Amino acid sequence: MSPFERYGIAHLSPSSCNTFSAAPAAFILQKCMKRSNPVGPAAHRGTSVETGIAHGLQYPHAPVEECISKALEQFNTLCALSIDSRADKERSAIPEMVKTGLVELRPYGIPSSIQGHVSHEVEGLSVPLIGYYDFEWAHKNVLIDLKTSHTVPSKIKLPHARKVSLYKAVRGDHLSARITYCAPKKVATYELENYREHLSALERICLTIQKFLSLSDDPLELASLVVPDVDSFYYADAVTRQEVYQIWGV
């Protein structure tokens, strides 16, 4: 039985690799102990803005207000039972994010695919590395992943570079792989550089996870090897914070 089978992990993703890299305790909590990982309003905001922009790209003549409405509708559904005080702040940012995103991406035309699935075999890894890219314009050889935030970074963030390197590796070297950072007042699209190196880093993280999981079939044993940084946003949710305290005592 492989280390992944032991923990019921059918695949790895850039997201799980980035979690392992940034917060190994959160990875153990989610993947080995199968504890819930409540998604906060910021993540729901990202999903909702993406829905609004995807609608605007698929229907180029759809009014921007209609796209914003689609986004808000999804956000309200996702946060219907949320008591998180940050939901209002995230909701208020959605209209402007959809607007700036459409200004940036509508010039690309109608995407040939949205939310495309990719799967990549890593030599020596017993599970596939999978992911979902946001938009591809195959006829223009462009693939874009959308990120929403309240500020636009001056360059591609490393976890995002690894993620998009996977898409490029699977969809083809010829593609221009890009990331669009969408904020209420600003938007920027950056082209990924050094994708082979970032893919290589992602593969190394995968193999490290495999090696780490192989150390023990007892999740508490694995937990004893790391210490969570409880100030990290990975543990910001109250339930998660409590579980961390019960398991690690910190």
Add this chain to the structure above:
Amino acid sequence: MAIGINYESGGSDDIIPIVKYDAKAGRMFRRDRVNGDNEQVDITRSFKAVFDFENLETGHIAFPVGGAPDFALARIGDRAPEKPSADHRQGARILVKLTKDCGGDVRELASTAKAFLRGLDAAHDAYEAGMAANPGKLPVYILKDTVPITSEGGGNKTTNYSPVFELTSWVARPSDLTYIPRAKSAGITASAAAATATTHAGSSTPPATGSSRVSAPVDAEEDFG
């Protein structure tokens, strides 16, 4: 130590399990340590491995009967050491990462058999031919075949088998395939070995992610409009 050569033993950290190519039989074996004894497992048919050709070592090796082998090697591209004794023969050593079907771990493969070196040389040629198109990656080979090579000398006819390694793919360097220059390699002291240990291929600085802003491509017809 003025000339930077450590004559001391490299210690137990130097011990890496091996795979052995038997040129007389044309078979590849994995040597495992089981309850204190060596056990040979024939992996000729299942052999598939990542070859660390970036850190191939060449030079001279002695395999004394009943004793530990003695290596006087330099990483490829570095100056080769002098032949230490008449017992040392020209040879090569390389680290390979076996696929899980034939072991799954990192092994050392070393030999002075000309038939083996001939096959390794051909595999290295294939590596060099493909490395530009596969930057930062290492080649994966299978042992496709073994071919007999007959030589005559002193009235005797000897047949050895040369391995035919087929390059089947390129992969990122496995995280556990780490080259650490051994103390017995030429010009390497233990401290230098530790200092120059490399854990992955690529440049010495972290790669940039990308900060060039781009806009939507212009349609061809607009170009001429």
